[in-house]
Amino acid sequence: MPQDTYDYVIVGAGSAGAVLAARLTEDPGTTVLLLEAGGEADADEVMIPAAFPTMFKTKWDWNYSTTEQKQLHGRRAYWPRMKALGGCSSMNAMIYIRGNRADYDSWRDQYGAEGWGFDDVLPYFVRSEGNTRLGGPLHGQDGPLHVEDRTYSHELSHLFVQSAVSAGHKPTDDFNGAEQEGAGLFQVTCKQGRRWSTNEGYLRPARTRPNLTVTTGALASRLEISGERATGVTFRQSGAEHTVHASREVLLCGGAVNSPQLLMLSGIGPATHLAEVGIETKVELSGVGANLQDHPVTPLLWYTRGTTDLGQLNNLTNFIRWKARGTGPLASNVGEAGAFFASREGLSAPDIQIHAAPAGFYDNGLREPTSRMFTAAPTLVSVQSRGSIRLRSADPSWHPAIDAAYLEDQTDLDALLAGARRTFEIVTQGALSNYIDRPWNLPHHPTDEDLLEHIRTWTQTLYHPVATCAMGNGEDAVVDARLKVRGVEGLRVVDASVMPAVPRGNTNAPTVMVAEKAADEIRKNR
Secondary structure, three states: OOOOEEEEEEEOOOOOHHHHHHHHOOOOOOOEEEEOOOEOOOOHHHHOHHHHHHHOOOOOEOOEEEEEEHHHOOEEEEEOOEOEOOHHHHOOOOEOOOOOHHHHHHHHHOOOOOOOOHHHHHHHHHHHEEEOOOOOOOOOEOOOEEEEEOOOOOHHHHHHHHHHHHOOOOEOOOOOOOOOOEEEEOEEOEEOOEEOOHHHHHHHHHOOOOOEEEEOOOEEEEEEEEOOEEEEEEEEEOOEEEEEEEEEEEEEOOHHHHHHHHHHHOOEEOHHHHHHOOOOOOEEOOOOOOOEEOOEEOOEEEEEOOOOOHHHHOOHHHHHHHHHHOOOHHHOOOOOEEEEEOOOOOOOOOOEEEEEEOOOOOHHHOOOOOOOEEEEEEEEOOOOOOEEEEOOOOOOOOOOEEEOOOOOOHHHHHHHHHHHHHHHHHHOOOHHHHHEEEEOOOOOOOOHHHHHHHHHHHOEEOOOOEOOOOEOOOOOOOEOOOOEEOOOEOEEEOOHHHOOOOOOOOOHHHHHHHHHHHHHHHHHOO
16 A cells, blocks of 8 residues: 655556656655556557557456437447556557647637647657657657657558649658648657557656555545645545545546546536536536547548458467567557648648558447458547536446537538548549559448438547646636646646647647646646
């Protein structure tokens, strides 16, 4: 069991919590307790890049589902979230994307998140990054988060890029460079063909420090609040309940689902809703659990000819190859290539990202295709719809109600339709088209009605929920620009939930950046 009191108690050892624990314990005079509901991330399927879908709906997964989504024919969308050290950085597709300059400037200018403009956050992206190819001024080469070009890329991924270029998109070898638009291969958070999570890059080296205590299997049940100050955390472990105290601050790093859930369980949130589940309101904050945004993705698949796909290459020979050298098809992150573009004229930044995979990837990869296939999935990365996280019960073991509100705003549906149309055009012409046989579940020349029906039937999460504890200076802001929870002393939220708007691109690198910046902010208070 951990001791009773620490300088800082961190709840959640995910993409942000692992970073925060490592940075704060660089000072040997600072004590940190890191609580994680899951366990060690120590299995082959964690480290094999191509194996991440095999962890869905297993012991590694919180296994969330949304409420019925009106625009998706009333379907519930499955939301995998990793339950182990490293959080979703131990189960994601490892794509290293920062987002667009416009994202961070809008955090500052539209939401009042002073100090979070692009020029403010760039140094933290650079500090975290250890890029094997790209360097300054936009990239770091000696940070804890290893970033590399994959050791393996399938021929279809290269052909997708060629077809996108022949369709009018600019080629790029750096989606995190001066311009985001274009088509190319993604860089990944891997090291020599193996996953490189925040657990590997930040937490594992820090665990030798005597001032860091990591406690796994610890489900936080409530925050301890005395007067107007958060003083500690109560958690469940092995059937018993324990309380630990923070002499300086409690830091919530549970992510866009668990952080607002824990705040509400502790009486911090919208008073009317808390009363509905029998929780006394201690601090009324209407924005807790509100403002939820996620990237919806629509898988478009084609049967292929004259080539292979990742599914048929998943065999013992290639496992031995990966195990020995970190090479071969199992070093693929599945979503190998992509493109960013605007769905319509007049936009200041891209709103569509394509994820291209040399495999048939739909329904979160839970259904294995029986034929060789290729996937190109348009993803809406500038989202207007707003959903919510709400409690179903005052019992912390109950999953909350997640309403993603997918495509509720007509702008989102129009943009995703345009993105699907453009994706179809890219795949069915140019170099890639020589290997394309026919579309899956669509006619060769789909109408808008065909594509809309496909969108409503197959759209799923891209695993990027944010904004449920949004920062800013508006009435719905939960934390200020220093990530301090409004109305509560000694309490901050440090994870993707503080992002006031979802960035244009995969959210792991931005979450690491948030934690890096927060670590500096916290150290100012000492």
